[in-house]
Amino acid sequence: MALTGIQILKMLPKKNCGECSIPTCLAFAMKVAAGQVEIDDCPYVSDEAKATIGEASAPPIRTIKLGTGESQFTMGAETCLYRHEKRFVNQTGIAVLTSTDMSDADVDGRIERFNRLEYERVGVIMMADLIAVKDAKNDEASFTALVQKVLDGSARANLILMSDSAATLAAGAKLCGERTPLLYGATLDNAKEMAAVAQEAGAAMTVKATNLDNCVEVSEALMAAGLKDLAIDTGARTVRAAFEDNVVARRAAVRNKFKPLGFPTVTFPCDMCDDPMMEAMIASVLIAKYAGIIVLSDLQGDILFPLLLERLNIFTDPQRPMVVTQDVYPLTGPGEDSPVVITCNFSLTYFIVSGEIEGSKVPTWLLIKDTEGLSVLTAWAAGKFGADMIAKFVNDSGMAEKVNHRDLIIPGYLASLKGELEEELPDWKIIIGPREAGHLPVFLKEWKPSK
Ligand code: SF4
Numbered sequence: 001m002a003l004t005g006i007q008i009l010k011m012l013p014k015k016n017c018g019e020c021s022i023p024t025c026l027a028f029a030m031k032v033a034a035g036q037v038e039i040d041d042c043p044y045v046s047d048e049a050k051a052t053i054g055e056a057s058a059p060p061i062r063t064i065k066l067g068t069g070e071s072q073f074t075m076g077a078e079t080c081l082y083r084h085e086k087r088f089v090n091q092t093g094i095a096v097l098t099s100t101d102m103s104d105a106d107v108d109g110r111i112e113r114f115n116r117l118e119y120e121r122v123g124v125i126m127m128a129d130l131i132a133v134k135d136a137k138n139d140e141a142s143f144t145a146l147v148q149k150v151l152d153g154s155a156r157a158n159l160i161l162m163s164d165s166a167a168t169l170a171a172g173a174k175l176c177g178e179r180t181p182l183l184y185g186a187t188l189d190n191a192k193e194m195a196a197v198a199q200e201a202g203a204a205m206t207v208k209a210t211n212l213d214n215c216v217e218v219s220e221a222l223m224a225a226g227l228k229d230l231a232i233d234t235g236a237r238t239v240r241a242a243f244e245d246n247v248v249a250r251r252a253a254v255r256n257k258f259k260p261l262g263f264p265t266v267t268f269p270c271d272m273c274d275d276p277m278m279e280a281m282i283a284s285v286l287i288a289k290y291a292g293i294i295v296l297s298d299l300q301g302d303i304l305f306p307l308l309l310e311r312l313n314i315f316t317d318p319q320r321p322m323v324v325t326q327d328v329y330p331l332t333g334p335g336e337d338s339p340v341v342i343t344c345n346f347s348l349t350y351f352i353v354s355g356e357i358e359g360s361k362v363p364t365w366l367l368i369k370d371t372e373g374l375s376v377l378t379a380w381a382a383g384k385f386g387a388d389m390i391a392k393f394v395n396d397s398g399m400a401e402k403v404n405h406r407d408l409i410i411p412g413y414l415a416s417l418k419g420e421l422e423e424e425l426p427d428w429k430i431i432i433g434p435r436e437a438g439h440l441p442v443f444l445k446e447w448k449p450s451k
Pocket of ligand 1: 025028
């Protein structure tokens with residue numbers, strides 16, 4: 001049962017010292033209750049209280065971490081059924097399958113595409129996250145050789161090790177060292193041995209079930225054996241069954257706090273059909289509906305890119321606009337005769353405007369004013385893109401020393417701001433730029449300094 005902020009407050013030292021970066025213990029307790037900060041942020045809370053609060057405030061879907069360092073992959077930690085209720089926390093992992101019954105060329109191709117296929121969108125680098133290594137021949141030697149090949153072939157790949165043999169998994173996990181893999185898969189028959197392997201490796205274990213009921217049984221057996229970090233494969237191998245199981249598991253965990261299903265799901269679109277396009281469709285359904293990981297049979301750009309984009313959209317926090325940092329952005333090498341353009345820090349605005357400027361090849365100073373992620377008109381209406389604020393930013397930016405003219409271009413719909421801004425910036429001439437970003441290239445090419 002989740003604790004309220006007041007219940008958490010009772011267990012805090014109540015020093016109101018602010019060392020947790022929050023001014024009061026009450027505010028800190030409220031944030032812990034809302035899942036916005038960790039109880040560990042308070043250095044004075046007792047271990048006993050930490051354990052109680054940590055357990056009670058843990059998300060209904062357990063947080064599972066794989067790998068280490070910059071490439072660490074985190075899944076789970078979800079707290080809601082619908083994105084608009086709060087937000088989805090950790091994006092679905094995209095994995096590609098390699099197997100001991102594949103040829104070297106097939107494996108090499110998958111590793112090469114895993115490393116190469118990455119895309120940039122609104123400043124975010126998007127790529128696949130994991131490589132699954134399957135022991136298809138029930139043979140430890142060929143499995144460990146493939147694990148080593150994947151480890152050597154990709155420094156950033158997180159691994160899913162798949163075998164029915166606990167000893168084989170243990171050998172694979174040993175090779176991974178600090179790159180802690182996800183292990184797969186424990187059944188009712190081998191739960192004890194698999195739990196021992198996972199404990200020895202400090203890795204999460206995946207339940208390999210035949211259906212949802214069986215999944216609960218295996219999950220309970222692993223928890224009884226002392227494992228806390230699990231993932232679940234309910235055994236569904238049709239899109240309908242996988243969709244239903246994902247929904248039932250998420251609902252049971254979030255609404256009913258049902259622990260045996262409170263783990264990220266691992267799903268296998270690669271086993272659901274032979275048609276790559278259909279596989280991509282199935283994967284897109286499962287990304288939208290709660291999959292912790294999807295395992296694909298291969299990675300190809302035309303299939304991977306739309307899945308990455310869908311994932312980016314679904315896992316973007318709807319309550320927090322994507323922003324870029326307030327700064328002066330020199331685009332295509334501007335100099336003292338280059339135009340100066342100013343706009344807001346809503347990342348979509350930034351990328352559209354900067355894209356048009358770069359496309360025009362007109363060297364330009366782009367000033368990005370912090371508007372807390374609001375678009376130009378909304379920011380102006382909300383008082384975050386007012387003349388006084390813009391003037392202060394322009395003065396602080398040092399632009400007056402960087403250019404030998406005094407033209408400030410504001411693209412968009414803010415003609416009403418012109419007079420006010422000219423009063424705030426008496427040395428500058430305010431030019432209202434084109435309403436559409438697409439018209440910026442022509443505008444910038446024709447622009448001549450006024451003085
Ligand atoms: S660090 Fe701890 S004691 Fe200090 S204000 Fe934060 S919660 Fe309170």
